[in-house]
Amino acid sequence: MSLPIIRVHWLNESRAFRVLWLLDHLNLAYEIIPYKRDEGFRAPDELRKVHPLGRAPIITIEDKTTNKIKTLAESGFIFHHILQNFDKSNILNNPNPDANDQIEYYLYYSEGSLQPPLMIEFLLSMVNKAPIPFPISWVARKVAGTISEKYSRGETKNQLDFVDSEISKNNGYLVDGRFSGADIMLSFPLEMAFQRGFANADQYPNIDKWLKKIKTEKSYSVAKQKAVDHGGKF
CATH class of the missing domain: 1.20.1050.10 (Glutathione S-transferase Yfyf (Class Pi); Chain A, domain 2)
Structure with a gap:
């Protein structure tokens, strides 16, 4: 079974770095789609096309078989999903x-x-x-x-x-x-x-x-x- 395609919608100067760190520590392959803040230090409108709130971090997970895309927002929820579904060896989870x-x-x-x-x-x-x-x-x-x-x-x-x-x-x-x-x-x-x-x-x-x-x-x-x-x- 092949792993899905993970894409991190990356906003510069944001908390999205933690998601990169999480994925790299689990040795998961992922793509980065970059976005830049505007002059008012706000996220660009393009992020709203990924999630209605348009706030980073956002990740999308695409099933290679069905092409179905799951969109995840909010750092805590993203961490929960990744740890629950991609850390079966308890690298960042705990066996206890x-x-x-x-x-x-x-x-x-x-x-x-x-x-x-x-x-x-x-x-x-x-x-x-x-x-x-x-x-x-x-x-x-x-x-x-x-x-x-x-x-x-x-x-x-x-x-x-x-x-x-x-x-x-x-x-x-x-x-x-x-x-x-x-x-x-x-x-x-x-x-x-x-x-x-x-x-x-x-x-x-x-x-x-x-x-x-x-x-x-x-x-x-x-x-x-x-x-x-x-x-x-x-």
């Missing part, structure tokens, strides 16, 4: 059902609990940097500071404390002391947290070591080169 449930949890935790406060903090930081005239700037920054203080700053710390603790309990990984789909999934929001100054190595030494370790995977380098070749930045 309980551990595998934990991997599944992280696929949804990433953008369900971790990503929202990080995104709010990022947007609020943009308000502080925006060239807004006084006195509107004072009001905008006061509101942004209050939102951060009352919600997103504390919730960001809560989430990062949780992840750092979980890594310390699992021998340097997220689940069962071994590299899994969960590590790839959480790589993006946690790296962004460090790059944007919401976390640092002194506060979160376990996350810092984990980020450095998972990047030593050969599949990371392979996927990174493909991303760079298609307009990705690192």
Whole structure:
């Protein structure tokens, strides 16, 4: 039975890199169909022809026998489908059902609990940097500071404390002391947290070591080169 044709609809400077990393670690052949953001940093309208929402990542899986095409959107769902259908050897899954449930949890935790406060903090930081005239700037920054203080700053710390603790309990990984789909999934929001100054190595030494370790995977380098070749930045 021949494997289907997997196509990654790749948007530069997007979370789609994680999908490349996932597929390369599983040694799955795939094609990249590149798209570039417009001047407003929005995805081009061409992506809407693939999926109505027009947001990356999107993958299509074509059955070579029937020519039927399945379209998958949303990172967690894409990871779930790929791991469930293409990782029968438990390369990124786990043979222990309980551990595998934990991997599944992280696929949804990433953008369900971790990503929202990080995104709010990022947007609020943009308000502080925006060239807004006084006195509107004072009001905008006061509101942004209050939102951060009352919600997103504390919730960001809560989430990062949780992840750092979980890594310390699992021998340097997220689940069962071994590299899994969960590590790839959480790589993006946690790296962004460090790059944007919401976390640092002194506060979160376990996350810092984990980020450095998972990047030593050969599949990371392979996927990174493909991303760079298609307009990705690192």
